[in-house]
Amino acid sequence: MSNENFVFLTAEVPGVFAFDRGKNVVKSSIFPRDAEEIQGKLDDLKKGKVVEELEAVLGDLDAENIITEFPLEIEGFNVEVKDETSARKHLRENLRELSKESGFVDNDEQFNEIIRDLQVLKTRDGIKSSVKKDKVMAQAVSALQDLRRVSNELSERLREWYGLYYPELKIEENESYAELVADLESRREFEDFEGSMGIDLDKVDIEAMRSFARQVSGIYKQIDELKGYLEEVMEDVTPNLTFLIGSEMAAQLVSLAGSLKKLARMPSSKIQLLGAEKALFRHLKGGGKPPKHGVIFNHPYIQQTPEGKRGKAARAIASKLMMAARTDHYTGKFKGKEYKEELEEELEEIRNG
Amino acid sequence: MDEIFENVFELKGDLYTVNLDPGEKVYGEELIKRDGVEYRRWDPNRSKLSAALRRGLDKFPLKEGTKVLYLGAAQGTTPSHVSDIIGRKGIVYLVEFSERAMRDLLELCERRGNMVPILADARKPEEYNWVEKVDLLYQDVAQPDQIKILRRNAKKFLREDGWIMIAVKARAIDVSKEPKEIYEEIKPGLEKDFDIFDFLELDPYEGDHGFILARKR
């Protein structure tokens, strides 16, 4: 008796099915005919979550024992989990027929289309290069920012340190300053050394400063290298975003969004504020002005726009960035030129308007 | 317009199929209108199946409603004409492992409800074992082990009496041999499971290529 009292429970594109031992459908509940929803429900089932179609099938099921491939725990039933069951195979092999019989689709055309929709969805997500490397790029751009911050700090230290010895040395650029200090053995080698206000130091003191300067200068080289790398890879991962706003800001946006996929699913209003979270939080807590721009505020496009019009400019940029991110994620086609021309025209209008 | 096979047309020496996606070209082919119907020119220099027809393929098993498994779909040049011929009742499952090619193919699939993209290696049919039994298996992968790949897929997905069409790139199998010689080499193996209906060389449209039409026993 109890042996007879079991069903095979399985699910595929058309819905959730319970079969008896003779592979007859005991009960079924069909999914809505929408690829994203179906994908979501099948994923849930694989994680052992109970979806509403499953509940419907369980509702008045005349059985106590369930054999299924899903890791389910359901009150009132004994569940045995098996990877591959004959019922599952049966459903897969008769997908088209069972889809029609269950009323999931009315005809072959509809069946073809929903299979197509599902595969398009799956394939898009499976196109790895953009989906996978985007996370690597997010790290690379953070590393670049770390290096910049550290190089600034170290440069300041170097200037203060070497300034004791040779305060007259006036070189604007940190990178050149470090290189120069690393290269020269003593201040005597500078032409205008005569009459320096600095203190006299021993060779060991100077050597310690030079060694430090070499490290600082190495960091600048590292920065250039990383920039080149980022440029090269981002042109492949997000060709459109990169063409529009440059590899570094493109990588920053991907990094802030979490992934290219997430960025591609964001509305432009959110893209506009990426990186402004802290300011937004302050505003919500009752202090400070509402933030208008995220990282894109730093782009020359906005810096070149008169202050009163920057909000408008940011909106225009964000909406183009949204299109670029979607193109990068979904098709990978290059439409950057088009986007850039359109954007620059719009910005022109905003500035003159 | 003469209909030389079901849904395959000829006009002034050129082949055409009825555009399932009116107004849209796939690879720059010419579009023409006759009696309110839009046709796409099927270029034998771009598509080996068209070249095979030009070279006189004497049987053509594709028709309205045919289910096809297509290995090596690339950007979808030939598949788009297959999609035209089989119509919305038919379905073509497109296996392609190059992500670059797949990006273009995806756009095409989005526009055509009977083209189903599968990003997978045709050497691993387990990865797409959910595909139903098909009426025709088409293969154009230019790989040295292409016959092995074909047999594995045919075993899993091709129905009884189902058809196979294979484009064979001679140089991919053996650089020193002509298509005809390669054909003679692979023929005995194929004849174990298939009746061979036709073998054609595709030059001048496609150098170095042979085309086989056969049927599962």
Ligand SMILES: C[S@@+](CC[C@H](N)C(=O)[O-])C[C@H]1O[C@@H](n2cnc3c(N)ncnc32)[C@H](O)[C@@H]1O
């Ligand atoms: C000559 S092209 C196909 C052209 C296409 N049949 C047409 O006529 O429009 C060969 C394609 O097969 C793909 N390919 C080769 N080996 C493959 C495999 N093992 N699995 C999937 N695709 C493969 C290649 O990436 C390439 O896009």
